[in-house]
Amino acid sequence: MLRKFVIAATFTTLFTPGALAQLSDTPALTEAVVSAPIETHEASGQDAKDKVSEAAGRAEEVARRIKIMTNANTITIVRVPASIGEMVKDLPEKTSANIEELRRAIDLNAIVSYALDSEEITTQTVVAADVSEEDDVTVYVRDLN
Known part of the structure:
Protein backbone atom coordinates (compact mmCIF):
# COMPACT_ATOMS: atom_id res chain seq x y z
CA MET A 1 0.00 0.00 0.00
CA LEU A 2 2.76 2.43 0.94
CA ARG A 3 4.62 1.55 -2.27
CA LYS A 4 1.58 2.46 -4.40
CA PHE A 5 1.26 5.76 -2.54
CA VAL A 6 4.94 6.61 -3.09
CA ILE A 7 4.70 5.77 -6.79
CA ALA A 8 1.52 7.83 -7.17
CA ALA A 9 3.01 10.76 -5.25
CA THR A 10 6.18 10.66 -7.34
CA PHE A 11 4.22 10.53 -10.61
CA THR A 12 1.98 13.39 -9.51
CA THR A 13 4.97 15.51 -8.51
CA LEU A 14 6.96 14.82 -11.68
CA PHE A 15 4.12 15.29 -14.13
CA THR A 16 2.27 18.35 -12.91
CA PRO A 17 1.60 20.94 -15.63
CA GLY A 18 4.25 23.26 -14.16
CA ALA A 19 6.85 20.49 -14.23
CA LEU A 20 5.96 19.61 -17.81
CA ALA A 21 6.24 23.26 -18.79
CA GLN A 22 9.74 23.34 -17.33
CA LEU A 23 10.72 20.24 -19.28
CA SER A 24 9.85 21.74 -22.61
CA ASP A 25 7.79 24.54 -24.06
CA THR A 26 7.49 23.08 -27.53
CA PRO A 27 4.18 23.04 -29.40
CA ALA A 28 4.51 19.25 -29.73
CA LEU A 29 4.52 18.80 -25.95
CA THR A 30 1.55 21.15 -25.61
CA GLU A 31 -0.32 19.12 -28.22
CA ALA A 32 0.55 15.85 -26.45
CA VAL A 33 -0.81 17.09 -23.12
CA VAL A 34 -3.67 19.17 -24.49
CA SER A 35 -5.20 17.48 -27.50
CA ALA A 36 -7.74 20.30 -27.82
CA PRO A 37 -6.86 23.26 -29.99
CA ASP A 50 -21.27 41.13 -19.76
CA LYS A 51 -19.74 37.75 -20.66
CA VAL A 52 -17.18 37.97 -17.84
CA SER A 53 -19.86 39.02 -15.37
CA GLU A 54 -22.15 36.12 -16.39
CA ALA A 55 -19.32 33.58 -16.28
CA ALA A 56 -18.10 34.88 -12.91
CA GLY A 57 -21.59 34.32 -11.55
CA ARG A 58 -21.31 30.64 -12.54
CA ALA A 59 -17.78 30.18 -11.15
CA GLU A 60 -18.83 27.59 -8.55
CA GLU A 61 -20.56 25.39 -11.13
CA VAL A 62 -17.73 25.78 -13.65
CA ALA A 63 -15.14 24.90 -10.99
CA ARG A 64 -16.99 21.64 -10.29
CA ARG A 65 -17.02 20.78 -14.01
CA ILE A 66 -13.35 21.62 -14.50
CA LYS A 67 -12.34 19.48 -11.50
CA ILE A 68 -13.73 16.35 -13.16
CA MET A 69 -12.98 17.24 -16.78
CA THR A 70 -10.68 14.76 -18.50
CA ASN A 71 -10.96 16.08 -22.05
CA ALA A 72 -11.74 19.37 -23.75
CA ASN A 73 -13.01 19.93 -27.26
CA THR A 74 -11.42 23.38 -27.55
CA ILE A 75 -9.79 25.78 -25.12
CA THR A 76 -10.23 29.49 -25.77
CA ILE A 77 -8.27 32.00 -23.73
CA VAL A 78 -9.83 35.45 -23.85
CA ARG A 79 -7.69 38.35 -22.67
CA VAL A 80 -9.83 41.15 -21.27
CA PRO A 81 -8.66 44.65 -20.35
CA ALA A 82 -7.53 45.17 -16.78
CA SER A 83 -10.57 47.39 -16.16
CA ILE A 84 -12.91 44.45 -16.85
CA GLY A 85 -10.71 42.09 -14.86
CA GLU A 86 -10.73 44.49 -11.92
CA MET A 87 -14.52 44.44 -11.73
CA VAL A 88 -14.17 41.02 -10.09
CA LYS A 89 -13.08 42.86 -6.94
CA ASP A 90 -16.49 44.56 -6.85
CA LEU A 91 -18.46 41.30 -7.00
CA PRO A 92 -20.16 39.89 -3.91
CA GLU A 93 -17.87 38.08 -1.47
CA LYS A 94 -19.40 34.67 -2.28
CA THR A 95 -18.68 35.17 -5.99
CA SER A 96 -15.09 36.20 -5.24
CA ALA A 97 -14.65 33.04 -3.16
CA ASN A 98 -16.08 31.00 -6.03
CA ILE A 99 -13.56 32.57 -8.43
CA GLU A 100 -10.76 31.53 -6.06
CA GLU A 101 -12.21 28.00 -6.11
CA LEU A 102 -12.29 28.17 -9.92
CA ARG A 103 -8.60 29.10 -9.96
CA ARG A 104 -7.79 26.14 -7.71
CA ALA A 105 -9.82 23.82 -9.96
CA ILE A 106 -7.90 25.05 -13.01
CA ASP A 107 -4.59 24.50 -11.18
CA LEU A 108 -5.64 20.90 -10.52
CA ASN A 109 -6.79 20.20 -14.08
CA ALA A 110 -3.83 19.22 -16.24
CA ILE A 111 -5.57 20.07 -19.51
CA VAL A 112 -6.68 23.61 -18.69
CA SER A 113 -3.68 24.55 -16.55
CA TYR A 114 -1.22 23.36 -19.18
CA ALA A 115 -3.08 25.33 -21.85
CA LEU A 116 -2.64 28.45 -19.71
CA ASP A 117 1.01 27.57 -18.97
CA SER A 118 1.71 27.17 -22.68
CA GLU A 119 0.57 30.78 -23.17
CA GLU A 120 2.56 31.94 -20.11
CA ILE A 121 -0.61 32.77 -18.18
CA THR A 122 -1.02 32.13 -14.46
CA THR A 123 -4.31 31.30 -12.80
CA GLN A 124 -4.01 34.46 -10.70
CA THR A 125 -5.08 36.41 -13.81
CA VAL A 126 -8.18 34.23 -14.34
CA VAL A 127 -11.33 36.28 -13.74
CA ALA A 128 -13.92 33.79 -15.04
CA ALA A 129 -14.37 30.67 -17.13
CA ASP A 130 -17.11 28.76 -18.86
CA VAL A 131 -17.56 25.19 -20.11
CA SER A 132 -20.13 24.38 -22.78
CA GLU A 133 -22.14 21.16 -23.05
CA GLU A 134 -19.69 20.14 -25.81
CA ASP A 135 -16.73 20.61 -23.42
CA ASP A 136 -15.53 23.80 -25.07
CA VAL A 137 -13.62 25.70 -22.37
CA THR A 138 -13.38 29.48 -22.34
CA VAL A 139 -11.06 31.08 -19.80
CA TYR A 140 -11.21 34.85 -19.29
CA VAL A 141 -7.93 36.33 -18.10
CA ARG A 142 -6.99 39.87 -17.07
CA ASP A 143 -4.55 41.29 -19.61
CA LEU A 144 -1.58 42.63 -17.69
CA ASN A 145 -0.13 44.57 -20.63
Missing part, protein backbone atom coordinates in the same frame (compact mmCIF):
# COMPACT_ATOMS: atom_id res chain seq x y z
CA ILE A 38 -5.90 26.33 -27.97
CA GLU A 39 -7.14 29.66 -29.26
CA THR A 40 -6.36 33.08 -27.82
CA HIS A 41 -7.90 36.42 -28.55
CA GLU A 42 -8.70 39.75 -26.95
CA ALA A 43 -12.10 41.14 -26.09
CA SER A 44 -13.24 44.48 -24.76
CA GLY A 45 -16.30 46.63 -24.51
CA GLN A 46 -19.68 46.02 -22.95
CA ASP A 47 -20.12 42.60 -24.56
CA ALA A 48 -16.89 41.34 -22.97
CA LYS A 49 -17.86 42.85 -19.62
Whole structure:
Protein backbone atom coordinates (compact mmCIF):
# COMPACT_ATOMS: atom_id res chain seq x y z
CA MET A 1 0.00 0.00 0.00
CA LEU A 2 2.76 2.43 0.94
CA ARG A 3 4.62 1.55 -2.27
CA LYS A 4 1.58 2.46 -4.40
CA PHE A 5 1.26 5.76 -2.54
CA VAL A 6 4.94 6.61 -3.09
CA ILE A 7 4.70 5.77 -6.79
CA ALA A 8 1.52 7.83 -7.17
CA ALA A 9 3.01 10.76 -5.25
CA THR A 10 6.18 10.66 -7.34
CA PHE A 11 4.22 10.53 -10.61
CA THR A 12 1.98 13.39 -9.51
CA THR A 13 4.97 15.51 -8.51
CA LEU A 14 6.96 14.82 -11.68
CA PHE A 15 4.12 15.29 -14.13
CA THR A 16 2.27 18.35 -12.91
CA PRO A 17 1.60 20.94 -15.63
CA GLY A 18 4.25 23.26 -14.16
CA ALA A 19 6.85 20.49 -14.23
CA LEU A 20 5.96 19.61 -17.81
CA ALA A 21 6.24 23.26 -18.79
CA GLN A 22 9.74 23.34 -17.33
CA LEU A 23 10.72 20.24 -19.28
CA SER A 24 9.85 21.74 -22.61
CA ASP A 25 7.79 24.54 -24.06
CA THR A 26 7.49 23.08 -27.53
CA PRO A 27 4.18 23.04 -29.40
CA ALA A 28 4.51 19.25 -29.73
CA LEU A 29 4.52 18.80 -25.95
CA THR A 30 1.55 21.15 -25.61
CA GLU A 31 -0.32 19.12 -28.22
CA ALA A 32 0.55 15.85 -26.45
CA VAL A 33 -0.81 17.09 -23.12
CA VAL A 34 -3.67 19.17 -24.49
CA SER A 35 -5.20 17.48 -27.50
CA ALA A 36 -7.74 20.30 -27.82
CA PRO A 37 -6.86 23.26 -29.99
CA ILE A 38 -5.90 26.33 -27.97
CA GLU A 39 -7.14 29.66 -29.26
CA THR A 40 -6.36 33.08 -27.82
CA HIS A 41 -7.90 36.42 -28.55
CA GLU A 42 -8.70 39.75 -26.95
CA ALA A 43 -12.10 41.14 -26.09
CA SER A 44 -13.24 44.48 -24.76
CA GLY A 45 -16.30 46.63 -24.51
CA GLN A 46 -19.68 46.02 -22.95
CA ASP A 47 -20.12 42.60 -24.56
CA ALA A 48 -16.89 41.34 -22.97
CA LYS A 49 -17.86 42.85 -19.62
CA ASP A 50 -21.27 41.13 -19.76
CA LYS A 51 -19.74 37.75 -20.66
CA VAL A 52 -17.18 37.97 -17.84
CA SER A 53 -19.86 39.02 -15.37
CA GLU A 54 -22.15 36.12 -16.39
CA ALA A 55 -19.32 33.58 -16.28
CA ALA A 56 -18.10 34.88 -12.91
CA GLY A 57 -21.59 34.32 -11.55
CA ARG A 58 -21.31 30.64 -12.54
CA ALA A 59 -17.78 30.18 -11.15
CA GLU A 60 -18.83 27.59 -8.55
CA GLU A 61 -20.56 25.39 -11.13
CA VAL A 62 -17.73 25.78 -13.65
CA ALA A 63 -15.14 24.90 -10.99
CA ARG A 64 -16.99 21.64 -10.29
CA ARG A 65 -17.02 20.78 -14.01
CA ILE A 66 -13.35 21.62 -14.50
CA LYS A 67 -12.34 19.48 -11.50
CA ILE A 68 -13.73 16.35 -13.16
CA MET A 69 -12.98 17.24 -16.78
CA THR A 70 -10.68 14.76 -18.50
CA ASN A 71 -10.96 16.08 -22.05
CA ALA A 72 -11.74 19.37 -23.75
CA ASN A 73 -13.01 19.93 -27.26
CA THR A 74 -11.42 23.38 -27.55
CA ILE A 75 -9.79 25.78 -25.12
CA THR A 76 -10.23 29.49 -25.77
CA ILE A 77 -8.27 32.00 -23.73
CA VAL A 78 -9.83 35.45 -23.85
CA ARG A 79 -7.69 38.35 -22.67
CA VAL A 80 -9.83 41.15 -21.27
CA PRO A 81 -8.66 44.65 -20.35
CA ALA A 82 -7.53 45.17 -16.78
CA SER A 83 -10.57 47.39 -16.16
CA ILE A 84 -12.91 44.45 -16.85
CA GLY A 85 -10.71 42.09 -14.86
CA GLU A 86 -10.73 44.49 -11.92
CA MET A 87 -14.52 44.44 -11.73
CA VAL A 88 -14.17 41.02 -10.09
CA LYS A 89 -13.08 42.86 -6.94
CA ASP A 90 -16.49 44.56 -6.85
CA LEU A 91 -18.46 41.30 -7.00
CA PRO A 92 -20.16 39.89 -3.91
CA GLU A 93 -17.87 38.08 -1.47
CA LYS A 94 -19.40 34.67 -2.28
CA THR A 95 -18.68 35.17 -5.99
CA SER A 96 -15.09 36.20 -5.24
CA ALA A 97 -14.65 33.04 -3.16
CA ASN A 98 -16.08 31.00 -6.03
CA ILE A 99 -13.56 32.57 -8.43
CA GLU A 100 -10.76 31.53 -6.06
CA GLU A 101 -12.21 28.00 -6.11
CA LEU A 102 -12.29 28.17 -9.92
CA ARG A 103 -8.60 29.10 -9.96
CA ARG A 104 -7.79 26.14 -7.71
CA ALA A 105 -9.82 23.82 -9.96
CA ILE A 106 -7.90 25.05 -13.01
CA ASP A 107 -4.59 24.50 -11.18
CA LEU A 108 -5.64 20.90 -10.52
CA ASN A 109 -6.79 20.20 -14.08
CA ALA A 110 -3.83 19.22 -16.24
CA ILE A 111 -5.57 20.07 -19.51
CA VAL A 112 -6.68 23.61 -18.69
CA SER A 113 -3.68 24.55 -16.55
CA TYR A 114 -1.22 23.36 -19.18
CA ALA A 115 -3.08 25.33 -21.85
CA LEU A 116 -2.64 28.45 -19.71
CA ASP A 117 1.01 27.57 -18.97
CA SER A 118 1.71 27.17 -22.68
CA GLU A 119 0.57 30.78 -23.17
CA GLU A 120 2.56 31.94 -20.11
CA ILE A 121 -0.61 32.77 -18.18
CA THR A 122 -1.02 32.13 -14.46
CA THR A 123 -4.31 31.30 -12.80
CA GLN A 124 -4.01 34.46 -10.70
CA THR A 125 -5.08 36.41 -13.81
CA VAL A 126 -8.18 34.23 -14.34
CA VAL A 127 -11.33 36.28 -13.74
CA ALA A 128 -13.92 33.79 -15.04
CA ALA A 129 -14.37 30.67 -17.13
CA ASP A 130 -17.11 28.76 -18.86
CA VAL A 131 -17.56 25.19 -20.11
CA SER A 132 -20.13 24.38 -22.78
CA GLU A 133 -22.14 21.16 -23.05
CA GLU A 134 -19.69 20.14 -25.81
CA ASP A 135 -16.73 20.61 -23.42
CA ASP A 136 -15.53 23.80 -25.07
CA VAL A 137 -13.62 25.70 -22.37
CA THR A 138 -13.38 29.48 -22.34
CA VAL A 139 -11.06 31.08 -19.80
CA TYR A 140 -11.21 34.85 -19.29
CA VAL A 141 -7.93 36.33 -18.10
CA ARG A 142 -6.99 39.87 -17.07
CA ASP A 143 -4.55 41.29 -19.61
CA LEU A 144 -1.58 42.63 -17.69
CA ASN A 145 -0.13 44.57 -20.63
